[in-house]
Amino acid sequence: MTTAPSAAARAFLDGPHRLLIGGEWVDGQGRTIAVENPAREDALTEVRAASLDQLDQAVSAARSALHGDWSRLGGRDRGVILSRFADLLEARADLIGEVMTLDNGSPLASSKMVVRHLAAELFRYYAGWASKIAGDSFQPSLTARPTLDIMVATVREPIGVVGAIVPWNAPPGMIALKMAPALAAGCTVVLKTAELAPLVGDLFAQIWIDAGGPAGAFNLVHGHGEDIGAAMAAHPLIDKIAFTGSTAVGRKIVDAATGNLKKVSLELGGKSPVIVFPDADLDAVIPAAAMACYLSTGQQCMAGSRLFLHADIHDRVAEGVAAFAKTLTVGDGLDPDTVLGPMISARQKARVLDYIAIARAEGATPLLESDVIDGPGHFIGPALLTDVTPGMRIEQEEVFGPVLSVIRFDDEDAVIEAVNGTPYGLSGSVWTRDIARALRVAKRVDSGQVGVNIHAAMSAETPFGGNRQSGWGREFGRDGLDGYLKTKAISINLGPKP
Template identity: 85%
Template sequence: MATLISPASAPPREPSAAARVFLEGSHRLLIGNDWVAGEGRSIAVENPARGEIIAEVRAASLDQLDQAVSAARSALHGDWGRMSGRDRGVLLSRFADLLDERAELIGEVMTLDNGSPLTSSTMVVRHLAAELFRYYAGWATKITGDSFQPSLTARPNLDFLVATVRDPIGVVGAIVPWNAPPGMIALKMAPALAAGCTVVLKTAELAPLVGELFAALWLEAGGPAGAFNLIHGHGEDIGAAMAAHPHIDKIAFTGSTAVGRKIVEAATGNLKKVSLELGGKSPVIVFPDADLDAVIPAAAMACYLSTGQQCMAGSRLFVHADIYDQVTEGVAAYARTLKVGDGLASDTVLGPLISARQKARVLEYMAIAKAEGAIPLLESELIDGPGHFLGPALFTDVTAGMRIEQEEVFGPVLVAIRFSDEEGVIDAVNGTAYGLSGSVWTRDVTRALRVAKRVDSGQVGINIHAAMSAETPFGGNRQSGWGREFGREGLDGYLKTKAISINLGPKL
């Protein structure tokens, strides 16, 4: 039976005066540095913690999408295209400073938009978004090519030199999710602009408001017209039109694997480049010699952070049979201490799910788990109040191949799988369609490295889960995506290489 666990005890505070002024203002698009009213469908923005509509946003029309793309393409050949790498870097650094200055407001709007605890939201602004802009600001002056003398056997008497040039890929259509808008926007915007591309950003319809604050900061930082454009819209119309748009050169998307497939299909019209950061079903692998005092809280938060609404969530807990009961009971006990509530309550650790629809989806997966024979060691539904709250759940006696073990739930649902040997756990770990993140927990360095190498994921931590930094590449294998974000690899996806062959004349 569902039980009410650890509700936040501190009452949520009301939105600040600055947040109220923003919410009550007009919500517009930014096209070529001009604020314009959207001409498409109205989008009601809900605070998922209170079930209240906090703003109305008008989507862009298809004509306005064309205008944004046109402004972005003009900027490539205008002031933005003529800007040096140094000046781009200075601009991005200035933008990072503005993010730091406005972190409280942006974080609060994120909390109102998607329900995240305020401390987490502000941290996303300061320690992810601002740091990404600073990191890629440094790269703007370091985009260089190469030179070499080729071996042209068909022309042995001529001397050649080849120079390679790294050029911006062009107009980037960036489509971001609702779960951490400041970080997701920065992951697209910062490397694209550092590379010299221009950007048309579509916000997530479930959490569109942070994008407007980024657009306002772009103007305040002095960004040239058209280099960054902001539009709102639903994925099925504006997002689909972006993916198919003949004058967008690249789509950078973070979201579900199902939508990622649709983007790939739509992109074939002009064979635009596509980078995809998609779903995951990431493993946390615990061996008998692991430090359980570190493992238990880390394994819990690997799954339950952001109420499980994160692509890198460690939602599959593989525990050696010798310590299975100790670990699962420890994780359940730790999870019971996590305060669930409104993100504006000071002691909230887990906020609401994003929508009633998502809550229903997670409850359905919990029912599926029980029908498949999984045992609910912890089954917690927070049902009081108008928000879309669910407490953390933990299922034991899960076996490989169960739907709850194979499919991404995107909610606070952890499944525990027992293993007895290293070879068998590797097969089980790699037995899903996904390959995004994961972690290995052991004091044996040799075993840790051996297992980490065999986990088919874009990122694997040893005695830590999802250790992300601006410098560390992140992305998925298999159906978890194409390409990498963060680090130098995150910049490479926004550049194209041109080889220039120079005939130096007869060899002397």
């Protein structure tokens, strides 16, 4: 089975990789970014980062468009452009998906699904909202001015220039999740791609041009987080930062944003629980619990990396998950048999192996050892650890790899205490046939999303985001649009009350 890039992907890789600023393609003037294929450890291409001056130019272009051509379009016209963008995403899904796989190692089928069933759907969903943004009107109770007839009208306005900073693990979906609602709201966008997987951003920028998007409303810059990302977070002419990534970087963004008190939305780390009670459908639980953790080789914020099993079914489910995990093929994402691709980098692979070693030293028992695959590629097989107890580092900290920790429990109150005992609160799931218990437990789990007999049930309409150190704000759904809007109240004196 060949895993060589297609002719279309090869032509894209061999072509220029530029910045899009004010509707013009320009060569980056910053550091050179060597883009690696993590499945082969060979160079795909090179991308030049933006300089700080070029970032200023991109922000200026976005601010000009905010008060220029983009601002003159009504919601319906913005929606038409976003709908056209969605159509072009679908038409080019094979190429975009393949570039994502080459860039970050994801299995090709999963990459194409991210384009078609996440990115395109998000653009269509928010295209529909663009013409439906409306305020309200009411008569206030002005007790200090009882003789006046006052009417208040509220107006929903775009928050301004948005700096969107996206991660490497699912670029098409992450870009869409920032870009679509921001543009639907009437904002303008400066997108910074992840330096480990920057290439999909180029394809989105070209689609923006082909969809007829006005110059400057969407701008693309490449760069490292410590320079271009940091400069965006501190930039006085950016009105909001929308960031997905690690909690540690999220804290730095918050600190930098205080200069002009820009708005910030953060989707950060997770340590999501999968809680299984004895009456659950265990035949359904076993593959679902495995894939809740191992999907995307564990390199996803929603990963169900803590499996809480009631003592009555602990051994059966743990052994079942381990057996299922053994059937998952690890390999190059271009191979159609691959289920788990590589780690994004040698550094991330070493980090995961370090966490496994720490867990063993703290008393965890490997029920499934993680295979370290020889040869090129940052490959690591799935691992399953039992005898994990609350407070162990493997139970507390985000690993971002295919490592599942199994925690035994006997009591509902005790398991809720353990579930909520990490700094994170992003996702989770409860597995039981008892609907009263399902709802009771789901309400007590302190996270932004909880599934009942399903994990990470995401849709364009369903709000998603974190509590505590898993982030600020919500994405997806109406909540995701609201994060890019501000409300103005206009009070009108109609004269004396009749």
